[in-house]
Amino acid sequence: MQAWFCDTPTGVESLTWREAPTPEPKAGEVRIAIAAASLNFPDLLIVQNKYQMKPELPFVPGSEYAGTVEAMGEGVKHLRVGQRVACLSGTGGFGTHTLAPAKLCIPLPDAISFVDAAAFIMIYATSYHALVDRAALKAGETVLILGAAGGVGTAAIQIAKAKGAKVIAAASTEEKCALCKQLGADATINYAAGDLREAIKSATQGKGPDVIYDPVGGQFAEPAFRSIGWRGRYLVVGFASDPQIPNLPMNLALLKGASLVGVFWGAFAQREPQANAAMMGELVQMYAKGEIKPVIDAEMPMRDLKAAYQRMGERKVMGKLVMVN
Numbered sequence: 001m002q003a004w005f006c007d008t009p010t011g012v013e014s015l016t017w018r019e020a021p022t023p024e025p026k027a028g029e030v031r032i033a034i035a036a037a038s039l040n041f042p043d044l045l046i047v048q049n050k051y052q053m054k055p056e057l058p059f060v061p062g063s064e065y066a067g068t069v070e071a072m073g074e075g076v077k078h079l080r081v082g083q084r085v086a087c088l089s090g091t092g093g094f095g096t097h098t099l100a101p102a103k104l105c106i107p108l109p110d111a112i113s114f115v116d117a118a119a120f121i122m123i124y125a126t127s128y129h130a131l132v133d134r135a136a137l138k139a140g141e142t143v144l145i146l147g148a149a150g151g152v153g154t155a156a157i158q159i160a161k162a163k164g165a166k167v168i169a170a171a172s173t174e175e176k177c178a179l180c181k182q183l184g185a186d187a188t189i190n191y192a193a194g195d196l197r198e199a200i201k202s203a204t205q206g207k208g209p210d211v212i213y214d215p216v217g218g219q220f221a222e223p224a225f226r227s228i229g230w231r232g233r234y235l236v237v238g239f240a241s242d243p244q245i246p247n248l249p250m251n252l253a254l255l256k257g258a259s260l261v262g263v264f265w266g267a268f269a270q271r272e273p274q275a276n277a278a279m280m281g282e283l284v285q286m287y288a289k290g291e292i293k294p295v296i297d298a299e300m301p302m303r304d305l306k307a308a309y310q311r312m313g314e315r316k317v318m319g320k321l322v323m324v325n
Contacts, residue, residue: 047100294319
């Protein structure tokens, strides 16, 4: 096998592409021949030693991937050699082969491509858990989505529209706003071009959004929270803009009767596996109905991973970058 190895987590420049023995699966594991792997923001943090998970060195980054089961360890009953699967295991995806826990592998219907499957689990599970489970989004409510042209943002637009909500998509360029419109956003805000609070006020006729979906954090968190509607729910999804976590004045929650709601899909999947499995089943059905489909910014050869990381670091990605073998 070949893969990108991280020997010292000092940044993308430390990654090396090299040969390694093809591993044999242990009990409960499968070996997957990787067809596609998507790039997620945690994949950047993990090679910079800034992520909460610290893999044993050396490791192969790449949290989310899809491919074909090539070999199975003892005790694996629900999969078979030759089966198409997707997996989100945290590491291992940026190579030609990997070992994965069989329990984390999702069998793929023939209708979903490897590229779509590699870009599916994290963004849709996060967004569905946030909007439907944590925010209890209702049809007719208004959702403001920050970072709306990114991976989780584009997924959030599609899920919110499928649930009958009005969507206001906020992004940093007119090109990104245009993409959000194509995905069904009812209104867009270019928050690099003006005052965010005034733009939200105008888009909601002064009422404020019922739900704010924030995977960005940073400088826009406070003005967005100040703009929330009565009984609004502010979803804390992530901090992609800045490692500095925003400090929000807690009196804002009091004044608006608002809720600050944490979204940690990974912990939800571990603590409530049955609920998570039901959610994933619902998402597969939504895909089959054409209600959701990953936005693919680009497909790039696996050997071009460093260029993909650079594109992500420059905030140029709209949707998901997918590396293919």
